[in-house]
Amino acid sequence: MANETTYSLISSLIDPIREGALWYAERNFIMPRLVTLFSDRGGFSTRTASAYKESDAPTQLNETTDMTPTQFDRVALHTLTPVEKGKQFIITDRRIETDTENVIADAARDIGYTMGKDIETTVLGLFSSLTGGIYGSESSDMSLSMLVAAKARLQKASIPGPYITVLDTYQYLDLWNSFTDMSKPAPLSIRDLAMTNYYVSQIADFVVVVSSLVPRVAVQ
Secondary structure, eight states, X not given: OTTOOOHHHHHHHHHHHHHHHHHHHHHHOSHHHHSOOXXXXXXXXXXXXEEEOXXXXXXXXXXXXXXXXXXXXXXXXXXXXXXXXXXXXXXXXXXXXXXXXXXXXXXXXXXXXXXXXXXXXXXXXXXXXXXXXXXXXXXXXXXXXXXXXXXXXHHHTTOOSOOEEEEOHHHHHHHHHHHHOTTSOOOHHHHHHHHHHSOOXXXXXXXXXXXXXXXXXXXX
């Protein structure tokens, strides 16, 4: 019969699929966990992050100096514009009853992966708009010295930490090779971790995360 699929018939399936999709996306993608969620506004209003800018230098005073007050205002750092996207997964009662695999789990995995990958790719694509500076080039090997240079520039610009290093899988491979190369200096503890676990989640005071979706551009 036509038009028989109503919310009342599928409502019991929605929550398990939704929760499963969120669980899958949270545990398989990194950027949603690293991005700060601004809750100052609701709905589709644009979120704006701001900070106080450095005001004028102090004035050297004489006995009769007439000072001019400085207006202390916040300046916009960046804006986030919410968007809404959807993913459709068709489930029939026949498939639920006869599918040897768990179709509900399949739906949660499919939606979680496709939506999570879209979010991950979109957020990582914003890296190219950063203006902190560039170290190396797309064809050069990643090195610990580049990470240290980036941190020095952030600190010089008075950008507060903590700092999180997001690397492509091949960029991290460059670091791993330098850790395990016995001809290069590296702490024995780092070598042990790299040889045992491959991924080293913290180098010095850098938190390191790796994603295969990082765009292949110069390090910024």
